[in-house]
Amino acid sequence: MLKRRISLATAAAGAALVAVTVAGCGTNAQPIQVNLAASEVLTQAAQKTAEVTSYTVDAVVDVKHPQEGSGKVQGRMLYQSKPQLAVDLTIDTIDMGGKGLPGGARAVLQGDAVYVKVEALKQLVGAEKPWIKVPLTEVGGPGEIKTYLDQIQQFDLAAVTKMVTASQDVKAAGNETVGGVDTTHYSGTFPVDAAVQQLPADKQEAARSNLAELKDIKFDIWVGSDGLPRKVALNGAKEGATMDATLLFKGFNEAVNIQTPPADQIGELPKNVSN
Template identity: 35%
Template sequence: MAGAAAGLALTVSLTGCRTDGGGSDASDSGKPGSGKSSVHLTAAQEALGKAADKTADLKSFRATLSTSSVVSGRQTDLKGDLAFRLKPDPAMKLDVPAINTSGKTTDGFQEVFTGDTIYLKIPALAKRAGKPWVSFTTAEVSKATGVDVKGLQSQGRQADPALNAKMLTASKDVRKVGTETVGGVSTTHYQGTFALSDALSKLGTEQREEAQKIFNQAGLDKLNFSLWIDGRQLPRKITLTTPPGAKLKLDTAMNYVDFNKPVSIKAPAKSQVVDGLKLKGAGSNVPG
């Protein structure tokens, strides 16, 4: 997508699958009437649990994404607009107008995911292809990146805010820091840290294994976070940052602007698309 660093940053904030509801986890342990004699939760931990529960049945959402990552002294920054339909069938649309790498601004990209195909609109590829869009199947992306993209996408929950909220319930030190307005909405701000080993335990087996590969490659074992929750217990903003000394320096933010509003996502017209495998070297531009 935007290079390995940006691709990883997107993966950290977007990739994954929420677990099925009804499991035995922090979001329902210790609740009145739950029948569970588990560790007492703080008010902040209970708030995170409620947010995870509230997002479990979302059908669609829109968000803005901002990511800054540094690897070996090379910094990559990007901002984009994301639309995602979770149900009845998953589909995603991401628009990143520009990418800044070590002070140099280059053209961004557009990405559409629907069915089992990812479509990319990248100027450099378009010039070679002779058409605006290049397509890759999820199987091709999985082969190029080593990540089971089909396994993740088939669950229909990549980029799901419920994933983020669920993983944050692994925090043992989350605390309320105040109230703030985010996007014109009144929210409560929480901060904390979580160990990735604890957060990954919130995921299903296959998704946990794939995410573990990604985090291991980056040398990540812990993340700092901030979470802003509105009066409906929905996350309005989530930020993730790496601690000092991490192999990868990451600062990413998701601002959620709409929930459960209609999202229209369609594949580009066939006449505007070239099969990515027919372009020599196109695999290096596969997202991830």
């Protein structure tokens, strides 16, 4: 199924976590002390990312599956938690087993609704306008609709950083520059079960379901002197399937411009679409 394939491709990028888990009151980050143990650095990074109110992330996820072949998901997301929660996600590439999604996809979360723009989805549900408005109360609705809405939940800064704190073998791996920022590179692994337990209770079930196709996950994280991660790479494998995800973070606490589509381009979800 399309939903399952896309879930496999994007699971490592955020474990199907709702974007509202990243919220806070801003941060006056202090430099991380160089003598901290690697595990302490990860703990501090998780604390600091929970205070971030806005950021931009670029992500690429590559997968290989014995039966379904190779696939790739590539996109970027703007996020803000203040003055109100808003997300603008663009998926430029969704290609699974040689089956792509022409035109990609875009989703904007604003207020009490998600606005989705996918040409293939438009044809599937019979929408008459470029954008489909889906109230948050109906996010768990039709399978194909939820597939695209789930993409909003895959690029979560706080969730990814929190999960790596489950590592028992993290170690420093040198100093590198990422996006013009001097960082320290840390490397390690984390068991899926332990990582999921680091998340809020109401997010664990979805995360566990999406990571079920993976075993232990290898990670690399590049942390700046302010304690915030600039890059995260995740690699997982199980029963011949592999997944490699790379996320680049920038623009922490900077103003972002997230707007809903023009009203004349928005249609409602057709009433005849069933779950």
